[in-house]
Amino acid sequence: MRLGGFAANAVIAGAILWSLVTTDVELSRLVSAGPRIADFLGRMFPPDPTVMREIVKGSAETLRIAILGSVGAVVLSVPLGILASETMVAPALFRPVRTLLAFVRAIPLILVAMLMVGAVGLGPLPGIIAIAFHATGMLAKFYAEAIDGVSRAPIAALESAGAGPLARLRHAIWPQMAPVVARDTIFRFELNLRESLILGIVGAGGIGFYIQTYVRSFQYDKAASVTIAVVVMVIAIEAVNVALRRRFA
Amino acid sequence: MSAAARIDDLSFAHPGAALPALERVSLSIPSGESVALLGPSGAGKTTLLALLDGRLQGWRGRVSVLGTAFYPDRAPPRPCRPDTGFVFQEFALVERSTVLRNVLNGRLGRMPPLRALSGQASAHDMTVVRAALADCGIADLAERRVDSLSGGQRQRVAIARCLAQEPRLILADEPVSNLDPARAGEILSLLTGAARMRGATALFSSHQPDLARRFAQRIIGMRNGRIVFDVPTSELDEDATADLYRDAGPMSGIGLRAVR
Ligand SMILES: Nc1ncnc2c1ncn2[C@@H]1O[C@H](COP(=O)(O)OP(=O)(O)OP(=O)(O)O)[C@@H](O)[C@H]1O
Numbered sequence: 001m002r003l004g005g006f007a008a009n010a011v012i013a014g015a016i017l018w019s020l021v022t023t024d025v026e027l028s029r030l031v032s033a034g035p036r037i038a039d040f041l042g043r044m045f046p047p048d049p050t051v052m053r054e055i056v057k058g059s060a061e062t063l064r065i066a067i068l069g070s071v072g073a074v075v076l077s078v079p080l081g082i083l084a085s086e087t088m089v090a091p092a093l094f095r096p097v098r099t100l101l102a103f104v105r106a107i108p109l110i111l112v113a114m115l116m117v118g119a120v121g122l123g124p125l126p127g128i129i130a131i132a133f134h135a136t137g138m139l140a141k142f143y144a145e146a147i148d149g150v151s152r153a154p155i156a157a158l159e160s161a162g163a164g165p166l167a168r169l170r171h172a173i174w175p176q177m178a179p180v181v182a183r184d185t186i187f188r189f190e191l192n193l194r195e196s197l198i199l200g201i202v203g204a205g206g207i208g209f210y211i212q213t214y215v216r217s218f219q220y221d222k223a224a225s226v227t228i229a230v231v232v233m234v235i236a237i238e239a240v241n242v243a244l245r246r247r248f249a
Numbered sequence: 250m251s252a253a254a255r256i257d258d259l260s261f262a263h264p265g266a267a268l269p270a271l272e273r274v275s276l277s278i279p280s281g282e283s284v285a286l287l288g289p290s291g292a293g294k295t296t297l298l299a300l301l302d303g304r305l306q307g308w309r310g311r312v313s314v315l316g317t318a319f320y321p322d323r324a325p326p327r328p329c330r331p332d333t334g335f336v337f338q339e340f341a342l343v344e345r346s347t348v349l350r351n352v353l354n355g356r357l358g359r360m361p362p363l364r365a366l367s368g369q370a371s372a373h374d375m376t377v378v379r380a381a382l383a384d385c386g387i388a389d390l391a392e393r394r395v396d397s398l399s400g401g402q403r404q405r406v407a408i409a410r411c412l413a414q415e416p417r418l419i420l421a422d423e424p425v426s427n428l429d430p431a432r433a434g435e436i437l438s439l440l441t442g443a444a445r446m447r448g449a450t451a452l453f454s455s456h457q458p459d460l461a462r463r464f465a466q467r468i469i470g471m472r473n474g475r476i477v478f479d480v481p482t483s484e485l486d487e488d489a490t491a492d493l494y495r496d497a498g499p500m501s502g503i504g505l506r507a508v509r
């Protein structure tokens with residue numbers, strides 16, 4: 001036991017040292033950073049309110065990306081969730097489907113978005129596809145867990161009455177899992193909305209596009225306005241979600 | 250083909266169990282009869298009922314239910330399943346659905362696949378369901394959600410769902426185990442009465458010999474997976490019943506004490 005604890009500490013210390021020594025961390029740069037950050041903040045202030053139109057336009061597009069991406073994720077997650085549940089299918093099927101979903105979850109959203117921009121060009125479409133793809137990895141897993149979490153007895157009862165697998169899903173499993181699905185879907189929608197805020201940075205549509213444009217063209221006061229708008233939106237999303245969660249508690 | 254159920258030299262052990270739950274069981278139940286299964290905890294009553302419902306595989310022997318032979322390696326064909334209705338001891342209802350929806354669920358096996366999926370009941374389905382609700386005395390509860398009902402009311406919903414199936418063989422696993430004696434009599438009379446009215450065969454398990462005597466024409470006593478006696482109710486002998494429950498393990502007295 002004590003040897004194990006020592007080994008764990010040694011590994012952690014080694015990892016930190018290795019990172020410090022081999023990464024190009026010039027502490028001297030921090031010294032000159034102060035005035036630069038001040039200058040940066042100075043240029044951000046006061047935020048330029050003339051970009052209101054861009055903010056509204058970008059936010060609306062972000063919202064649309066999140067909504068359509070979420071719809072896509074739900075459409076994909078329903079069949080995949082069924083195929084990943086041990087209640088509905090044989091191990092030979094749900095095991096590979098679960099592995100596939102784990103792979104999908106492991107690919108960062110921004111990477112998917114960049115690949116999609118390369119594949120279908122700039123704009124909201126690659127963003128929607130990226131969100132749908134990325135969110136499915138989590139949502140299908142949640143749906144499968146919701147299916148597997150229901151009480152088995154009514155399912156067996158309907159099977160005994162001669163109901164087929166889909167009728168059992170509809171009338172014995174679905175009524176039990178519906179509140180869980182609603183909660184999980186709303187939770188995932190919140191994540192989709194948050195994550196789609198930055199998709200524009202890689203050209204996949206939405207409000208992030210303006211942040212990237214303004215920073216690149218050194219219009220920090222405009223970038224500041226957009227950033228404030230994003231922060232406000234995240235806070236608003238969270239507030240709405242807290243209220244919704246209370247309803248499902 | 251007048252036997253509703255016929256079992257020949259049947260043995261079965263649950264997967265992973267050391268001892269068989271059923272050993273060399275043979276019985277034949279004629280159509281239209283009401284039969285009670287008595288026996289201490291662990292005797293094999295639930296196992297025998299589940300077997301007749303087509304839910305067990307891997308047994309040895311011969312089984313046929315309502316003229317269909319069962320095979321030990323596969324479930325019976327789905328079209329046969331609505332003909333056998335099962336009242337589960339723990340009700341097995343969909344708690345978040347209404348009483349009506351739960352009773353309609355009993356019709357699913359009788360509906361064409363697409364209609365079963367949508368759950369749209371035909372006029373005939375509704376007639377059968379309304380009759381089942383009325384027979385069980387719960388017509389006024391139709392729109393209530395099951396999770397708002399009492400135990401006795403749930404019991405009635407479970408029976409109504411079984412009747413809505415229009416089964417020719419009704420299997421009931423301790424349908425009155427957690428009811429007071431007056432309620433228990435009411436429910437058993439409902440179950441056996443509904444079976445008689447519909448010309449169906451009824452087989453129910455119970456821990457209460459006096460109730461079995463009142464509502465069954467025939468009584469089968471089981472112990473340790475074997476049939477100990479199988480007699481018309483009029484010939485049931487007190488000593489044989491008492492023997493059934495004697496020294497059958499630490500839990501054996503519980504069911505009987507509740508009765509005597
Ligand atoms: N799923 C299972 N896996 C392993 N053994 C089981 C399983 N179900 C039942 N058994 C065993 O089979 C035997 C018969 O059980 P069964 O449930 O049929 O008894 P019972 O007569 O219905 O008892 P009770 O009156 O308590 O309901 C018991 O020894 C039990 O432990």
Ligand SMILES: [Mg+2]
Pocket residue numbers: 294295296422
């Ligand atoms: Mg039992």
